[in-house]
């Protein structure tokens with residue numbers, strides 16, 4: 001079953017077309033990552049899916065319903081973590097959760113929600129005294145209250161420390177294992193890689209790459225960079241490289257393997273690969289790569 | 296029930312915001328009790344003058360405790376994206392607004408009752424001859440002014456300006472109802488001001504005649520509902 005269907009969605013803000021006809025589908029129980037730089041149109045897309053705005057064009061369905069016209073029916077089955085939203089600063093964490101439980105037909109117990117979000121020790125703290133990352137966790141607790149079938153997470157881990165981030169990932173994976181469909185947006189390729197099985201990369205309102213996580217990343221994988229030794233012709237290297245400002249850059253599906261090949265080749269010739277850098281792809285690499293292949 | 300939940304939330308927030316309590320409770324209650332007390336002791340009119348000014352101060356209670364309070368609270372919550380968060384919950388737009396309006400109206404009605412008893416004790420202003428009609432009109436006035444305050448947020452560009460934007464409403468309502476003492480007005484203006492919802496409540500309380508005031512309040516309520524439907528903004532303006 002398809003939980004989320006987006007077909008040719010367009011959406012403008014005051015004449016500015018923020019989303020220009022995108023299409024994708026998310027199967028039930030799947031984690032889908034929407035990646036993209038600032039201003040790519042991720043939040044605009046999520047807010048249409050969550051029923052905050054009407055699609056200007058195209059067709060959007062969540063659990064078979066139109067998120068805008070069937071908002072009330074859908075709200076009982078979806079949870080949303082907005083990129084930005086306010087709290088009542090004078091309420092404590094526990095009071096905030098209790099207030100939102102009041103709004104929810106079949107809420108999780110307060111302690112369960114706080115536990116999932118890692119806020120158990122902060123229950124008595126006023127919201128105004130929470131740190132940015134703690135507020136983000138409270139966001140998560142509220143989004144999970146109604147045991148949603150579909151969960152929208154707009155940059156869920158922004159502002160969280162590494163520990164909170166990885167425990168949030170565990171929560172997200174746990175929910176997906178129980179059958180929750182999750183659409184998350186992120187700037188971090190790592191986050192998408194760790195969580196999602198499918199993804200789409202947005203840029204300037206369009207989807208520039210999409211599909212299964214592994215297939216989409218495979219050809220662009222990682223990169224190995226090193227200072228090109230003197231008198232070495234890039235064409236002699238065992239792997240294809242591009243030269244960027246004195247550095248040879250080799251893009252490879254498996255950067256570890258590529259670096260070994262290059263080092264072995266260098267050792268055989270008594271060369272040193274100075275400034276060797278091996279890393280898996282970042283979102284920025286992906287964009288450079290996509291732009292290169294578009295040309 | 297979710298309407299009860301937003302009602303409880305509105306009430307809790309009303310009493311929790313200490314700074315706001317000064318503006319929306321202490322000041323209007325002080326005026327509504329203090330002015331009649333002054334009239335009773337400083338003028339020759341005595342009880343009659345005190346009674347008349349107390350009726351006028353009902354317009355102050357309505358325009359501050361109901362209208363201004365809800366307008367300020369909702370613009371703040373709108374601009375801090377709290378309304379947006381509420382809309383992300385299972386609540387419907389109607390439940391969010393109705394619960395808040397009902398809560399503000401209840402606090403206002405409670406203030407009016409407290410003031411009526413206080414001026415009876417402190418200044419000898421007689422309790423309303425027809426208590427049920429008084430309560431009914433006060434409740435209707437509180438509800439309509441709360442509704443109008445919610446609708447008025449559409450005209451307030453930013454939260455910082457909420458106070459400035461509601462001040463003229465308070466002044467016009469107060470002057471028109473005679474809460475600031477008798478101020479001579481040209482008759483055409485008088486006729487226009489008589490159409491204000493606050494003046495309608497004051498007139499009903501003063502004369503005991505309900506038909507005209509109820510018609511005026513109903514018209515304002517309809518106008519408020521239409522305005523909310525057309526213009527209410529749940530998120531801050533970004534242009």
Ligand SMILES: Nc1ncnc2c1ncn2[C@@H]1O[C@H](COP(=O)(O)OP(=O)(O)OP(=O)(O)O)[C@@H](O)[C@H]1O
Nearest residue numbers: 013014018036037038039040041042043044045533
């Ligand atoms: N309410 C609005 N009014 C005007 N322009 C808007 C509005 N909301 C978004 N935009 C514009 O639409 C574009 C897409 O914004 P959106 O918030 O969807 O991007 P995003 O991918 O979520 O970015 P980020 O990663 O920074 O959160 C941006 O260029 C932004 O300036």
Ligand SMILES: [Mg+2]
Nearest residue numbers: 042043044083
């Ligand atoms: Mg965004």
